[in-house]
Amino acid sequence: MKEPIAIIGAGIAGLATAVRLAVAGHAVTVFEASGTFGGKMHQFRLPGGYRFDAGPSLFTLPELVDDLFRLAGRAPTDYFRYQRLDPITNYFFADGTRLTAWADADHFAAEVADKLDAPAAAVAQFLARSGKSYDATAGTFLHKSLHKAGTYFSAETLKAVAALPGLGLTGTMHQRHEQAFADPRLVQLFDRYATYNGSDPYQAPATLSMIPHLEHGIGAFYPEGGIYAIASSLARLAAEFGVQFRYHEPVEEIIVAEGRVTGLRTAQDVYDFGRVVSNMDVVPTYRRLLPTQPAPERTLGQPRSSSALLFYWGIAREFPELDLHNIFFSADYQGEFQAIFRDKTVADDVTVYVNVTSKKTPADAPPGHENWFVMVNVPHDQGQDWEALTQKTRAVVLRKLGQALGTDIGPLIAAEKVWTPPGIAADTSSFGGALYGSSSNNALAAFLRHPNFSGRLEGLYFCGGSVHPGGGIPLCLLSAKIVSSLIDS
Numbered sequence: 375m376k377e378p379i380a381i382i383g384a385g386i387a388g389l390a391t392a393v394r395l396a397v398a399g400h401a402v403t404v405f406e407a408s409g410t411f412g413g414k415m416h417q418f419r420l421p422g423g424y425r426f427d428a429g430p431s432l433f434t435l436p437e438l439v440d441d442l443f444r445l446a447g448r449a450p451t452d453y454f455r456y457q458r459l460d461p462i463t464n465y466f467f468a469d470g471t472r473l474t475a476w477a478d479a480d481h482f483a484a485e486v487a488d489k490l491d492a493p494a495a496a497v498a499q500f501l502a503r504s505g506k507s508y509d510a511t512a513g514t515f516l517h518k519s520l521h522k523a524g525t526y527f528s529a530e531t532l533k534a535v536a537a538l539p540g541l542g543l544t545g546t547m548h549q550r551h552e553q554a555f556a557d558p559r560l561v562q563l564f565d566r567y568a569t570y571n572g573s574d575p576y577q578a579p580a581t582l583s584m585i586p587h588l589e590h591g592i593g594a595f596y597p598e599g600g601i602y603a604i605a606s607s608l609a610r611l612a613a614e615f616g617v618q619f620r621y622h623e624p625v626e627e628i629i630v631a632e633g634r635v636t637g638l639r640t641a642q643d644v645y646d647f648g649r650v651v652s653n654m655d656v657v658p659t660y661r662r663l664l665p666t667q668p669a670p671e672r673t674l675g676q677p678r679s680s681s682a683l684l685f686y687w688g689i690a691r692e693f694p695e696l697d698l699h700n701i702f703f704s705a706d707y708q709g710e711f712q713a714i715f716r717d718k719t720v721a722d723d724v725t726v727y728v729n730v731t732s733k734k735t736p737a738d739a740p741p742g743h744e745n746w747f748v749m750v751n752v753p754h755d756q757g758q759d760w761e762a763l764t765q766k767t768r769a770v771v772l773r774k775l776g777q778a779l780g781t782d783i784g785p786l787i788a789a790e791k792v793w794t795p796p797g798i799a800a801d802t803s804s805f806g807g808a809l810y811g812s813s814s815n816n817a818l819a820a821f822l823r824h825p826n827f828s829g830r831l832e833g834l835y836f837c838g839g840s841v842h843p844g845g846g847i848p849l850c851l852l853s854a855k856i857v858s859s860l861i862d863s
């Protein structure tokens with residue numbers, strides 16, 4: 375058995391790191407503040423028979439999950455199954471136009487040509503270029519530590535750097551989309567991909583225009599049983615490899631002596647560990663668990679990503695016009711992002727995302743009912759009056775959905791739960807309730823995220839959405855891969 379390692383937090387990155395290290399022969403203990411695994415990826419039920427995935431709903435790059443089972447010598451499908459989505463998303467524009475985003479790029483381009491003012495060839499060309507950008511850069515910018523010299527001296531990195539000027543990726547995402555398309559609705563559709571890592575398309579660099587390739591080039595997927603199945607299948611695998619989970623045991627201090635980690639303190643005990651991986655958001659890791667250590671202030675001060683206001687509704691009716699993923703756009707997208715990132719508030723007209731897992735997993739709602747996960751992008755918590763903003767936004771959402779669907783939604787709500795930025799912060803320790811750690815609103819954001827290791831304290835590592843390579847399920851899984859390779863290199 376290799377040396378024992380502690381992991382703080384059983385979020386998706388903590389689980390994936392635990393699997394990797396346990397499979398490599400380490401004795402792994404996971405300390406988790408709450409009573410269960412998953413972090414933002416937890417599930418809950420509401421009275422009346424409704425199940426909800428609390429956080430992530432869109433799933434791409436499933437092979438990163440499969441990899442963990444293969445690494446462990448297991449058949450992925452014995453633990454985790456998923457289906458490819460087609461269509462991916464139903465769009466409802468403010469002017470009443472409806473559009474279906476089909477998975478296949480050509481099918482999608484034909485739909486756009488039919489419903490919007492854009493030739494199919496322009497859409498196909500845009501998606502092809504999005505794929506080219508992804509292929510040229512993902513290996514370097516996502517799969518490796520950007521903070522180790524070795525990353526910069528590989529043939530792959532040289533290829534990525536050499537490809538950058540030819541990809542036409544200067545300026546912002548929004549500018550890139552305006553250059554590509556005349557129809558503002560199509561610009562809005564592609565701008566939306568900035569929200570996949572909690573950023574603002576009017577500030578985020580054009581390199582993020584590669585995100586649509588994940589859906590239309592590689593595919594969007596739905597796990598059997600919902601997104602929670604990702605966490606539960608990994609928790610099962612981890613337990614089979616001897617990982618010890620200590621629930622309801624928040625870590626209160628990372629103990630340090632002479633520049634290296636020596637253990638952890640919880641309310642229950644003090645534990646010796648020469649290596650600790652924090653899956654807790656990096657800001658509270660420094661502020662709460664290492665209060666006497668110098669912190670990387672510039673890194674921790676990077677602007678946060680957006681957060682979300684979530685309404686989980688049990689709905690006493692079925693809506694055939696809805697699918698798993700549904701977007702109801704606002705009429706003023708720029709105003710919406712200015713409200714979030716400049717004014718730190720919620721606009722009067724908002725884009726509403728409705729996710730209905732009972733479309734794929736009927737047991738998630740009683741017969742004839744649906745489980746609506748209704749999400750609005752909002753700023754992270756900076757002391758706003760969330761009660762007032764929640765009341766205001768709930769009314770806007772009900773009006774907007776009611777208009778688009780031609781039905782009064784309020785009377786159909788049979789069960790309800792609300793999750794606000796302060797709630798997300800309290801339940802998962804995410805700084806300000808930001809969904810994706812720091813935002814990607816400038817071209818250097820990738821380099822300004824905290825590395826997967828501490829440069830000052832030997833034996834301290836970081837995984838999860840607040841550190842390199844960033845937030846979202848795939849990047850969290852990649853952070854686990856980088857951490858385990860740093861530990862066992």
Ligand code: FAD
Nearest residue numbers: 383385386387407413414429430431432625838839846847
């Ligand atoms: P977290 O999920 O942040 O978990 C951290 C864990 O650490 C928690 O369990 C917490 O209790 C524990 N912890 C914290 N402090 C301590 C301590 N001191 N001691 C012990 N334990 C501690 N991503 C996508 O890919 N697709 C989506 O569609 C998507 N939508 C999202 C929607 C919402 C509403 C939210 C909230 C997130 C969404 N995301 C999405 C982002 C995604 O959920 C996160 O990037 C990812 O789940 C973060 O995982 P993590 O490993 O960083 O840990």
